[in-house]
Amino acid sequence: MKTTTDAAKAVPALREESSKKQKKPLKKFLKDNYTGWLFNAPLAIGLLLFTLIPVGYSLYISFWRTNGINIWEWRWLDNYIRMFTIDREEMLLVLGNTFYYVVVSVPLGLVVSYLLAVLVNSTIVKHVNAYRVLYYLPCMIPAVASALLWTDMMKYTASAESMGILNQMLLALGLPASRWFQSEGPKAIASLFFINLWGTGSGMILWLSAFKSIDKGLYEAADIEGASRFRKFCSITIPMSTPMIFYNLIMSVIGSIQYTGTLMYSTGALPGRGSDGESLYMLGVKIYNTSFKISGAQGYAAALAWFMLAVIAVLTGILFKTSKWVFYGEDDA
Amino acid sequence: MRKLLAILLTGALALSLLVGCVGEKTPGGNVDPEDINVNLDPNVQAELEIMVPGGNVNERTMIQCLIDSFADLFPNVTIKMSYVSVDNYVSAVGQQQLANTLPDIVWSNSPDFYDLVESETFADLTPYLQANEMAETVYTYRDENNQPSKFSSDDFFAEFFNMGKMEDKSYVIPRSCDTVITFLNTDILSKAGVDLNPETTKVKNGWTWDDFLEVCAKARAWMDKNGMSNNYVIDANLTSWLSVCYPMLLSYGAEVIDTEGNVAIDSEATRQCLEMVATMVKERYINDSTVATTGSYDNGKSAMLFQSASVSLYAERLALKGKVDLVSFPLITVNDTPKIGAGIAGYAINSASQNKELAWAFLTYMLSYTGQQEMALNGLNLASIRQDLSDYTTANWGKGYETLNLSAYTFGSEYKVSTDFFVRTTLSAKAGLQQALQQMFNNASNAEKAKDIDGIIATTVRDMEDAMIEY
Numbered sequence: 001m002k003t004t005t006d007a008a009k010a011v012p013a014l015r016e017e018s019s020k021k022q023k024k025p026l027k028k029f030l031k032d033n034y035t036g037w038l039f040n041a042p043l044a045i046g047l048l049l050f051t052l053i054p055v056g057y058s059l060y061i062s063f064w065r066t067n068g069i070n071i072w073e074w075r076w077l078d079n080y081i082r083m084f085t086i087d088r089e090e091m092l093l094v095l096g097n098t099f100y101y102v103v104v105s106v107p108l109g110l111v112v113s114y115l116l117a118v119l120v121n122s123t124i125v126k127h128v129n130a131y132r133v134l135y136y137l138p139c140m141i142p143a144v145a146s147a148l149l150w151t152d153m154m155k156y157t158a159s160a161e162s163m164g165i166l167n168q169m170l171l172a173l174g175l176p177a178s179r180w181f182q183s184e185g186p187k188a189i190a191s192l193f194f195i196n197l198w199g200t201g202s203g204m205i206l207w208l209s210a211f212k213s214i215d216k217g218l219y220e221a222a223d224i225e226g227a228s229r230f231r232k233f234c235s236i237t238i239p240m241s242t243p244m245i246f247y248n249l250i251m252s253v254i255g256s257i258q259y260t261g262t263l264m265y266s267t268g269a270l271p272g273r274g275s276d277g278e279s280l281y282m283l284g285v286k287i288y289n290t291s292f293k294i295s296g297a298q299g300y301a302a303a304l305a306w307f308m309l310a311v312i313a314v315l316t317g318i319l320f321k322t323s324k325w326v327f328y329g330e331d332d333a
Numbered sequence: 334m335r336k337l338l339a340i341l342l343t344g345a346l347a348l349s350l351l352v353g354c355v356g357e358k359t360p361g362g363n364v365d366p367e368d369i370n371v372n373l374d375p376n377v378q379a380e381l382e383i384m385v386p387g388g389n390v391n392e393r394t395m396i397q398c399l400i401d402s403f404a405d406l407f408p409n410v411t412i413k414m415s416y417v418s419v420d421n422y423v424s425a426v427g428q429q430q431l432a433n434t435l436p437d438i439v440w441s442n443s444p445d446f447y448d449l450v451e452s453e454t455f456a457d458l459t460p461y462l463q464a465n466e467m468a469e470t471v472y473t474y475r476d477e478n479n480q481p482s483k484f485s486s487d488d489f490f491a492e493f494f495n496m497g498k499m500e501d502k503s504y505v506i507p508r509s510c511d512t513v514i515t516f517l518n519t520d521i522l523s524k525a526g527v528d529l530n531p532e533t534t535k536v537k538n539g540w541t542w543d544d545f546l547e548v549c550a551k552a553r554a555w556m557d558k559n560g561m562s563n564n565y566v567i568d569a570n571l572t573s574w575l576s577v578c579y580p581m582l583l584s585y586g587a588e589v590i591d592t593e594g595n596v597a598i599d600s601e602a603t604r605q606c607l608e609m610v611a612t613m614v615k616e617r618y619i620n621d622s623t624v625a626t627t628g629s630y631d632n633g634k635s636a637m638l639f640q641s642a643s644v645s646l647y648a649e650r651l652a653l654k655g656k657v658d659l660v661s662f663p664l665i666t667v668n669d670t671p672k673i674g675a676g677i678a679g680y681a682i683n684s685a686s687q688n689k690e691l692a693w694a695f696l697t698y699m700l701s702y703t704g705q706q707e708m709a710l711n712g713l714n715l716a717s718i719r720q721d722l723s724d725y726t727t728a729n730w731g732k733g734y735e736t737l738n739l740s741a742y743t744f745g746s747e748y749k750v751s752t753d754f755f756v757r758t759t760l761s762a763k764a765g766l767q768q769a770l771q772q773m774f775n776n777a778s779n780a781e782k783a784k785d786i787d788g789i790i791a792t793t794v795r796d797m798e799d800a801m802i803e804y
Contacts, residue, residue: 065804067427068431069427069431071452086802157624157626158620158624158626270764290804292421293423293424295451295760295764296760296761297804299804
């Protein structure tokens with residue numbers, strides 16, 4: 001009996017001691033590292049206040065009908081249900097446009113920027129640095145200025161003389177002038193693909209950095225084996241840059257789903273909405289319009305934003321699940 | 334040293350965040366007119382801030398002159414201006430309200446102020462107006478001798494003053510009367526053979542739509558013969574501005590939203606109106622909405638323009654110097670219900686302002702004889718909100734333009750209508766309804782789509798009903 005009693009007393013004592021042992025390292029850790037944590041605090045506080053709290057707040061308001069100021073009506077899941085019921089037709093249009101944009105824009109952007117990077121990475125081309133700068137320059141033009149430039153260049157008017165420069169070129173080649181992003185149907189978004197090509201310089205820089213990190217020994221070995229340029233490109237450059245391809249792919253998909261650039265090419269009370277603007281009406285534009293142009297709809301806009309997150313999560317998940325083609329080094333091979 | 338620096342940085346960040354986030358909010362609430370002091374001590378010390386549209390030079394200049402004169406009445410009051418973009422006006426004001434940084438006095442217009450009343454951004458100014466009326470004289474309500482005078486609501490044009498009201502409460506105090514009129518390029522019209530002799534011309538206040546079409550036909554013929562076939566007769570602002578297209582619908586007997594709050598756009602009258610628009614496109618009086626125009630009234634390439642802006646905005650342009658005159662908006666008499674678009678631009682008081690009485694004193698000064706005359710000398714060449722300043726030949730708002738027909742601005746008060754149909758339904762529908770109507774006129778101005786007017790109306794009904802589903 002005595003033994004049992006002693007043992008019973010000993011267990012909490014041991015737990016206490018173990019707990020002290022566990023706390024001590026944490027205390028010690030904080031004591032030893034608080035300078036680092038203090039330096040880190042501005043970033044941590046900034047992230048908390050400007051990212052984490054707004055994220056939580058947007059989830060909270062997605063259950064309300066609110067203008068963020070004085071209208072607060074509890075809606076529970078109504079905002080989420082709305083997008084599949086009342087708003088179904090508009091959502092189908094918006095999602096159709098968004099996915100069309102993603103499916104064409106992402107591969108096009110990746111391939112063109114990749115080929116551009118290969119070109120400016122080559123030793124065959126003279127003054128390659130000048131080309132690198134030239135291709136990157138359009139990325140430095142502010143988005144609004146760029147939108148104004150493109151709007152002017154793609155201008156469609158009644159007379160040939162006053163058409164934008166791109167239409168003048170089409171007419172000079174004997175082709176009919178185009179309304180570009182003011183067209184109806186898929187042609188409008190296709191104009192955006194064309195515009196986006198001028199921004200491929202930023203992707204090119206990432207590819208270049210990936211190429212520079214490829215072990216030169218691999219190319220030397222291939223040279224000894226007598227491999228052609230094309231063979232080296234297919235068997236070394238592409239496989240070794242797959243981590244960067246994968247990274248660019250994911251970032252491009254996310255960026256394309258969130259795209260709101262068409263706001264700059266549309267006008268009106270609700271840019272993008274209405275039959276003339278329907279061709280450029282995408283999910284990001286709808287969220288912006290709902291939040292900032294419609295009174296009392298910030299809750300619904302937040303629900304749409306969470307829906308967008310879910311779409312991005314699903315697509316990113318699929319990309320990760322199918323990422324066996326990515327080469328991370330010998331260990332993963 | 335490193336630790337100290339880290340602590341200081343963290344402290345500074347936390348403090349700046351707290352300063353940004355913490356703020357007192359004063360609820361609007363009901364105010365008893367008897368508690369309002371409309372005759373403040375001239376030596377009061379305070380600061381006021383006023384928000385004006387940054388892109389409008391005239392507005393900035395006229396408010397600056399009011400600020401300068403107000404300083405004579407209250408030498409210890411400092412007033413500073415801040416700016417807002419008209420393009421995203423409602424959301425910009427809403428964000429400043431959330432951040433508690435909204436100025437005391439805020440520029441507004443019809444119909445944008447409805448959103449800001451719903452969000453309780455603007456104070457109800459009815460008790461302040463009552464307090465002004467109750468006072469023997471109001472210190473800032475200055476008469477022609479710059480002396481305090483008795484305030485009366487009868488001093489103003491009621492039809493315009495009421496445009497700043499919602500549910501019988503005043504929220505926006507108009508600074509002038511805004512009416513859609515027709516700006517004429519007399520050079521093109523006279524060369525086109527249009528009779529502009531004041532004694533015999535049809536182009537005079539009260540002219541009809543048929544008269545207008547007759548002028549359009551003459552101008553079109555002349556423009557085609559003189560190398561202006563790619564320019565259009567009139568910049569109608571049909572597809573972008575409800576103040577033009579909504580009165581046209583009403584003139585035909587159409588309605589947008591009925592008194593029950595239901596969509597009422599699908600009617601024979603709407604069809605007639607849209608067919609008329611399509612005909613104007615066909616005759617090339619107005620441009621096809623799918624074609625960008627290079628020539629405009631501004632650069633002297635169009636014969637006419639529907640606008641409500643100050644005459645000074647156009648009359649001083651190089652391309653239009655000596656070529657501008659005005660006439661009222663043509664009356665569409667087909668249904669015996671002609672309408673002319675009207676609206677207001679004016680100022681409201683932030684419901685959270687700590688200086689409401691002083692802000693009200695400023696708005697009272699703006700409404701006074703002296704205030705209106707001063708603004709008129711500094712860019713406000715629009716009809717005054719005051720009845721005793723309606724004669725542009727004697728009032729300052731006509732100064733420099735006495736030879737022009739400025740009475741176009743004041744013509745036909747019985748025809749004036751604002752875009753007030755928004756209040757008949759949920760306010761969250763406002764932007765959607767606006768878009769649907771603009772799109773309807775846009776489609777009617779599209780030669781291809783105008784072949785199916787019924788289809789255009791059906792799309793509009795769908796879009797309007799979608800917009801009216803409450804969020």
